[in-house]
Amino acid sequence: MADLTQTFDVLVAGGGNAALCAAITARQAGATVVLAEHAPRTMRGGNSRHTRNLRALHPGPTGVLTDSYLEEEYWDDLKRVTAGKTDEALARMCIRASQHAPGFLESCGVVFQPSLSGTLSLSRTNAFFLGGGKALVNALYRTAERLGIVILYDTEVQHIEVRDGFATEAIVSHRGFPARIRFKAFVASSGGFQGNREWLRKYWGDAADNFQIRGTPYAQGRILKDLLAQGVQEVGDPTQFHAVANDARAPMEDGGLAMRLDCVPFSIVVNRDVERFYDEGEDVWPKRYAIWGRLIAQQPGQVAFAINDSKAQMDYLPPVFAPYSADSIAELAGLIGLDAGRLEKVVADYNAAVQPGTFKAQSLDDCHTEGLTPPKSHWARRIDTPPYYCHPLKPGITFTFLSVKVNERARVMMADGTPSANMFASGEIMSGNILGQGYLAGFGMTIGTVFGRIAGEEAAKIVRN
Amino acid sequence: MATESETVAEARRQMEICNACRYCEGYCAVFPAMAMRRSFAEADLTHLANLCHGCKGCYHACQYAPPHPFGINIPATFAELRLESYAEHAWPKPMGRAFERNGTLVTLAASLGIAITLILVAALQDPAVLYSAQTGVGAFFRIIPYWLMVSLATLTFGYGVFAMAMGARSYWRATGGMGGSFAPAPAAEAAVDILTLRNLGGGGHGCNDVDEGFSQRRRHFHQALLYGFLLCFAATSTGAIYHHVFGWKSPHAFFSLPVQFGTWGGVLMMLGAAGLMHTKIITDPGAVSRKVLGGEFAMLALLFLIAATGLLLLAVRHTGAMGVMLAIHLGLVFAFFLLMPYSKMVHGVYRGIALLRNAREKRSAKPAPAAG
Numbered sequence: 001m002a003d004l005t006q007t008f009d010v011l012v013a014g015g016g017n018a019a020l021c022a023a024i025t026a027r028q029a030g031a032t033v034v035l036a037e038h039a040p041r042t043m044r045g046g047n048s049r050h051t052r053n054l055r056a057l058h059p060g061p062t063g064v065l066t067d068s069y070l071e072e073e074y075w076d077d078l079k080r081v082t083a084g085k086t087d088e089a090l091a092r093m094c095i096r097a098s099q100h101a102p103g104f105l106e107s108c109g110v111v112f113q114p115s116l117s118g119t120l121s122l123s124r125t126n127a128f129f130l131g132g133g134k135a136l137v138n139a140l141y142r143t144a145e146r147l148g149i150v151i152l153y154d155t156e157v158q159h160i161e162v163r164d165g166f167a168t169e170a171i172v173s174h175r176g177f178p179a180r181i182r183f184k185a186f187v188a189s190s191g192g193f194q195g196n197r198e199w200l201r202k203y204w205g206d207a208a209d210n211f212q213i214r215g216t217p218y219a220q221g222r223i224l225k226d227l228l229a230q231g232v233q234e235v236g237d238p239t240q241f242h243a244v245a246n247d248a249r250a251p252m253e254d255g256g257l258a259m260r261l262d263c264v265p266f267s268i269v270v271n272r273d274v275e276r277f278y279d280e281g282e283d284v285w286p287k288r289y290a291i292w293g294r295l296i297a298q299q300p301g302q303v304a305f306a307i308n309d310s311k312a313q314m315d316y317l318p319p320v321f322a323p324y325s326a327d328s329i330a331e332l333a334g335l336i337g338l339d340a341g342r343l344e345k346v347v348a349d350y351n352a353a354v355q356p357g358t359f360k361a362q363s364l365d366d367c368h369t370e371g372l373t374p375p376k377s378h379w380a381r382r383i384d385t386p387p388y389y390c391h392p393l394k395p396g397i398t399f400t401f402l403s404v405k406v407n408e409r410a411r412v413m414m415a416d417g418t419p420s421a422n423m424f425a426s427g428e429i430m431s432g433n434i435l436g437q438g439y440l441a442g443f444g445m446t447i448g449t450v451f452g453r454i455a456g457e458e459a460a461k462i463v464r465n
Numbered sequence: 466m467a468t469e470s471e472t473v474a475e476a477r478r479q480m481e482i483c484n485a486c487r488y489c490e491g492y493c494a495v496f497p498a499m500a501m502r503r504s505f506a507e508a509d510l511t512h513l514a515n516l517c518h519g520c521k522g523c524y525h526a527c528q529y530a531p532p533h534p535f536g537i538n539i540p541a542t543f544a545e546l547r548l549e550s551y552a553e554h555a556w557p558k559p560m561g562r563a564f565e566r567n568g569t570l571v572t573l574a575a576s577l578g579i580a581i582t583l584i585l586v587a588a589l590q591d592p593a594v595l596y597s598a599q600t601g602v603g604a605f606f607r608i609i610p611y612w613l614m615v616s617l618a619t620l621t622f623g624y625g626v627f628a629m630a631m632g633a634r635s636y637w638r639a640t641g642g643m644g645g646s647f648a649p650a651p652a653a654e655a656a657v658d659i660l661t662l663r664n665l666g667g668g669g670h671g672c673n674d675v676d677e678g679f680s681q682r683r684r685h686f687h688q689a690l691l692y693g694f695l696l697c698f699a700a701t702s703t704g705a706i707y708h709h710v711f712g713w714k715s716p717h718a719f720f721s722l723p724v725q726f727g728t729w730g731g732v733l734m735m736l737g738a739a740g741l742m743h744t745k746i747i748t749d750p751g752a753v754s755r756k757v758l759g760g761e762f763a764m765l766a767l768l769f770l771i772a773a774t775g776l777l778l779l780a781v782r783h784t785g786a787m788g789v790m791l792a793i794h795l796g797l798v799f800a801f802f803l804l805m806p807y808s809k810m811v812h813g814v815y816r817g818i819a820l821l822r823n824a825r826e827k828r829s830a831k832p833a834p835a836a837g
Contacts, residue, residue, distance in 0.1 A: 042532055049528050052488060111670055113491035130668055131526030132488030138525060138677035256528045258486040318503045320485045 002150045004174070007182040008034045009463040010456075011170055013157035013223050014189035015039060016046025016216075017133075017445055018427025020140035021452025022187045022459070024108060027147045029460030034181060035144065036155040036172055038190070038218040044153060045137035046191050047215035047399060047428065047444070050256040052133060053126040054445035057099040064102075064112040066124045071095055074125075078440055081290065085436020093408050094434060094450045101449040102127045109139035122286060126442040133445075157223055160186060162230040165414045166421040185422045185459035188412070189452060192400035192428040193221020194241060195253070200400075203239045210302035212246050214260075214396040217253040224404065224429050232420070233405035233413045236432025242439040243293025246396030248303055249321045258320050261391050264292060265379050266315045266361070267306035268350055269393070271299040274333075274342035276350075281378035284364065290439035297395040304393040305336055307347065309385045315361040323389040332388045351382040399444065403432030410455035422462050424455035469507055472545045476510045479537050482529060492522040493664045494823050495539070501826060511553075512640045514546035515812075515819040518664045520672035520683070524752035531751065540752040548757050551811050554639065556631035563807035568759025571808055575767050578800025582609075582792045589613065595788035602714045608788045609795065617795075621802035628806035633814045640822065651824035658820045662687055676749050683744055690737025690768065696730025697775070716782055727775060734772035738765045764809040771797045 012023045015037025023035045037044050057074055058065050074095045078086060102112060113130040114123065122128075129136040144151060152174060159171040167186040172179050193199045195217045200208035213219075228234050250259035264280050265288075271277055278295050282288055296304045307329075326332035329347050333340040350372060357367035359381055367380045404425050405413040412423040427448040434447060480499055483489070490496045495517050502509055521540045529535035552561035563570050586595060586609055599607050606614065658664060665672055665684035674682040704723040707713040717724050742765045745758070774794040781787050804810070 042530075111668075113668065128491075130491045131522060132486075132528065134528050134530075135526035142678060251534065254533065256486075257488075258482055258529070314503070317487075318481070318484050320482050 002034070002152055004179050004181055006032075007184065008032050008150070009183065010034070010185045010187060010459045011036065011157075011181050011183035012187045012189055012456075013160075013170070014046060014191060014427065014429075015044045015153075016048035016189065016191065016427060016448065017051070017136065017140065018048075018429075018448030018452040019046070019187070019189035020108075020137070020144055021104070021449050022189055022424070022426050022456035023149050024140065024144055024147060025453045025456025026185075026187070026460040027144070027149050027456075029457060029464075031185075031460040031463045032150075034150040034152065034183070036152045036157050036170075036174075036181070038156040038220075039153065039216065041153045043216070043218075044141065045134060045216075046219065047133075048137050048448070049134045050132075050215050051129070051136070051442075051445050052257065053122065053128040053442045054101060054105075054449060055098065055126050055440060055442035056102050056446065057095055059099075062102070062127075064114050064123075064127050069125050074098075077125075078434075078443070081287075081438035081440050082434075082436050083438065085438075086434050090406075090408055091434045094447060097450040097454075098446045101446060101453075104453060105136065105140075105449065108143040110136045111139070122441060156218075157181075157190065159226050160188075160223065160230070160423075162227070162232075162420075162423070164421075165231070165418060165423075167423050185424070185462045187455045187459055188223050188227065188404065188423065188425040188429050189427045189448075189455070190223045190429055191216070191219035191221070192241070192431070193219065193224055193402065194397045194400045195219035196221045199225075200397075204297070207297065207302050210394060211243075211297065212250050212255060212259070212394055212396045213253045214244070214246065214255060214257075214398050219399065219428070221400070221402075224402070227404050227412070227423075231415050232423075233415045233417075234402070235405040236401040236403045236436065238400070238402040240401040240432070240435075240437045241294075242290060242398040242401075242435070242444070243297060243395045244289055244398065245292040245296060245304070245306075245393045247319060247321050248392035248394040250394070250396065255396070259396060260289070261306065261316075261319055261393060262289065263306050263308065263312070263316045263319070263391050264288075266312040267308040267391070268346070268376065268383065269304050269306050270338070270343065270346055271304050272301045272338075274338050274346055276346065276374060277304075279374045279377050281368070281376045281380055283378075286441055290441070292393075293395040293397065296393055302395055305338065306391040306393055307332070307343070307383060307388065309383045309388050311381060311385050313389070319391060323391045325387045325389050327386045327388070329383075329388055332390055336390050336392060347383050350376070350380075351384060354380045354382050398439075399428045399431065401432035401435050401437070403428075403430045406430045406433055406451070408454075409458050410451045411458060422459075424459050426451035426455040470549055472542065472549055473507050473510055476514065476542050476546050477505045479539060479542055480505050480510065480513065482535055482537060483523075483539070486529075488528070489523040489526060491668045492526070493518065493520060493667070494658075494820070495543075496523070498823050498826065508640045510546060511550045511636075512819055512822060514543040515550060515636075515640075515815040516664075516823055517543040517547075518662070518816070519544060519752075520665050520667055521674070521749075521752040522667045522672055525673040525677045525749075538752060541754040544754040544757045547812065547815070548754075548760075550636065550815065551632075554632045554635040554815075555807060555811075556628045556635065560628075560807055564760065566759070567808060568763040571760060571763035571767060571804055574804050575763075575770070575797055575800045578798075578803075579793050579796035582796035582799065583789070585609075585613070586788070586792045595792075596785050597788075598783060598785045599787060600783055604716055604782070604787070605791060608791050614795070617799055618802070621799045625802040625805035629811060629814055632806055632811060633818060636815055637818055640818070648825070648828075651821060651828060654824040655817065655821040658824070659817055673749075673752075674744055675747055683741065686737045686740030686744065688737070689733045690741065693730045693733025693735075693737055693772065694768070696726045697734065697772070698730075700724070700727035700730060719779075724779065728779060731772040731776045735769055735776075738769035738772070741765055742769075761809050764804075767797065767801055767804070771801060 009031035010026045012035045027033045111130040155174045161168045170181045246259045324335045330340040333343040353369035353372035410424045412420040529537040552564040555561040671679035671681045778790045
């Protein structure tokens, strides 16, 4: 049993990558650190458990990253996906610091690998963790244990006592028992509120019941809400999140990465009313995968159907759940509960609009439609070779962007514009400072690592002074 | 076709999740081989299961490992599937049941091996010979007559090898054969994979032998056992050459080739078998199937005892204890030969075929369709 009567230098709330980076950095700087992870040991690591890579700036090829990826290109990528809804100074600082993120993680035992198959062709911009995020989490926890960080599993931080921007102690539930943890500095790395369906309902109403939560169910947003209620400045649109197209049959929580479907560019996608609603072939999937969750969330019933034929089957990763299949479009419509006549018409109109072209699955090809609304700009082939297939889609929410405001030293900002004396934040709970909307693959882990390290460093500095 | 077992269905369910995830592609040969497929027939699953070295890297890295409801546990599931494939391809067919309570069988056979050899020696020779010191040329054959030793060894070893070859033939056909002509490059690759145990390297930094930490422990102990075993085989072979080609009869001097091979081979085997057993005891039990443990422990113990009695025989060969020790050692060796096709030893055969098949597949198959 950990001794909770002592006063720790630093309390880190959370147990994912952002929390561990903060805890390890603070400990390496000499602070005594306690890390409170809500989940049990077997499910530790927050959403980091489901991740696979992080996006890192690099001026030249490294062991696992090819070519180069420089600040301006990185910034342009971010500006595009967020439509400019970001904090440029903070974002550029994060981008520049990302160069050193893989090296730091490697020093903590994380192993990177060259990307092989099915990785959305990200080997230039993103460094892949060998074995994925859980292997990363395992390595970071081992390092934390080795350094003597006190790790508390099954421990939810429920409330932080804040007076005039100064946090004094935490009320926690430690293995089911109420307890207090005293500290000199606090780091909030406890994630977004995506696991809290009631909270989502506030903005989305009944639609929230149809959202699949891709990651940890422990992201309840308790500390986020607690801090915002105590004079901490809020940032970000509460309806914004990172969401992808998931298989509609996936579990409602913790289904993880394998539930995502990347068949969209090779299909047409209709909603419950059998209407297409967006250009499925707008761009290569790595640049568009993150908009489809939100698009589907905005459809009636929060459901959509990707329809293709036997020609497309080898062009995308095999799904966990077998697609519905039938020898005619009408029969397929029957299987998925859509109006057969309408689906036949949508497919016929689409087929008639498809222009001749040379199909190339891996790059922007010239297969497109003419006179169709919305158009399909690439990979448009006629759906005419049975059997026909349907993958049902639902929005899979990765994490919410509503955040506590931080400055470039990861310090939590109070509503009156002054920085908190001893509170810091890293990871999803402050992601909205940079992500106003949209998502860039691997950027969540970059934010977590960069701000985690800064938060840990700054928290340790306070303790020394 | 026979109905599929629950293990096959379970392995397919897990592979279909793995094939949509692919986070583990950097660990070993199994996941790239999986990615070459979109569906998993029983033959594919048998092949993948025998390609798996049980390194547990994928288990500890798995976001879907228990207690996640998907309950992905490839090392344990594939271990059970391997066991089913050992039974399926055993020759003669009814002997497949030997894999059901394999630990008991191996232990019983080893005990009987010792008992029968001791009884035979006592019955065929003057019992006094058994307890008196025997020295000089042909000392061993005064305990067990040359004709008996050679015929028992030939019969048991010959049977074991033949039965394993029949199993290999059955396995080869069931997993789809290979067609085409023999190509040296895949065979060389498979040989290097076996001799270096590349797939117990976890992609370079080791495997999760004990917990989430990485080590080369299992790889090194297995190397010790394998190379120790091969050295002991070399000892017997050089002994036979000395006997038949040069007419040099045993016992040989300590610094002779057969005794040197046997001594260091025995030491390595003991180290390897003991190390592997210790690793099995301290490892995280989450990724282990209890069904296979009995047979594995029994075979490791048998290998350890064969090496230990061989070394003891060397130590006491000039004393009155030599006779009994020789009978015990040979009893264990003969039992081992007979057990080869009905024990963990078959893993070498099927793993070897799986590695060869994989090396060929990598060259002929198109890479998996990666999503754009």
